[in-house]
Amino acid sequence: MMDTDVVIVGGGLSGLALADELHRKGVDFQLLEARSRFGGRIHAAYIDGAAFDLGPAWFWQGQPRMAAATKRFGFTVFEQYSTGDIVTEDQHGNVQRGAGFASMAGSLRIAGGMTALVDAYVKTVPADRLHLGQAATEISQTDTSVTVRTDKLSISANKIILALPPRIAQTIIFDPPLAAAQSDAMGNVATWMAGQAKFLAIYDKAHWRDAGLSGDGQSRRGPMVEFHDASPQSGGPYAVFGFVGFDANTRANHREEMTQMGTDQLTRLFGTKPRQLILQDWAQDPMTATPADHTSADHPAYGRPSALTNIWNGRIILGSSEMGQSFGGYLEGALEAAQDVGNLLRQG
């Protein structure tokens, strides 16, 4: 017995954008999301009513799907704050300020944070199609259907879309097992940014701006290596975020020490201790990263590997950002992958 036509596994941007597309086309579907929230790698801390991105913060000119989505949902788009000097720190903790290139100048942000995009997509789809707290653990096939199971339910469908990083998809039990080449191909696709961690430093005032600093900076001492202003478009609280340079294992074993070091470092670079310091370590999140992601990679070449083009006669289709041919890894890649899956589903 078929319960629905399509099951989407994963409620990140790619899964939600696909849900939106299927709903608009009148296709019957259900979406299963493992976490207790939608958005996946898009995630925010909410402080005094403002959203601070803990995952992606930017999109860029030349990304047509992100441009279309922000226009469709009526978002205010603003440029990354980059006015003023940058700071650099050497390995001994000596800090210098000077005119320099704010490396993310011109990058675009959404007022209300990237989670506004998630919330907007969630609203486009009837709530009874979207299921939180449903981690797919097993997928099986019969002659006529495929079935996905969580610890609470089982749904049969014509097709299952795995809108989650291929390395996470690889951890699902397939019955019968996938061909080794398919399983290996999933394991070989590094999940973009999954090995990274961000410190978010919250301040009551953007005192670095008052001091003529952009909030941009670089450090060879750490724990953070690259800094950017992360304040809301207008009003406070204000924030700087920093990518952490320590490797995933060091981070996991020295969390408290590293947080103290982070506070000291921010005080050295920007002059004031933050009111609050939040660590978001994606490498320790099993819904995003596997141990294979603990060593970070340069931006890999993405797109659908040939070994993953025809799983179980096309009944299983991968659909996370990593499958995006032109913009793989980015938010734009998640929208691209959703569009690509939509096209594959139309082809039957």
Ligand SMILES: Cc1cc2nc3c(=O)[nH]c(=O)nc-3n(C[C@H](O)[C@H](O)[C@H](O)COP(=O)(O)OP(=O)(O)OC[C@H]3O[C@@H](n4cnc5c(N)ncnc54)[C@H](O)[C@@H]3O)c2cc1C
């Ligand atoms: C720190 C960081 C910074 C980034 N910065 C940028 C940026 O500035 N600009 C940019 O364009 N991109 C950036 N990225 C990349 C961007 O976040 C991703 O391209 C995008 O969010 C991927 O969306 P997705 O839906 O394909 O995957 P995901 O967001 O990973 O969604 C997959 C979903 O599947 C769910 N899931 C996992 N396992 C299961 C299961 N077994 N059953 C059911 N559901 C499951 C997860 O919970 C998740 O919700 C950044 C990423 C990180 C981590």
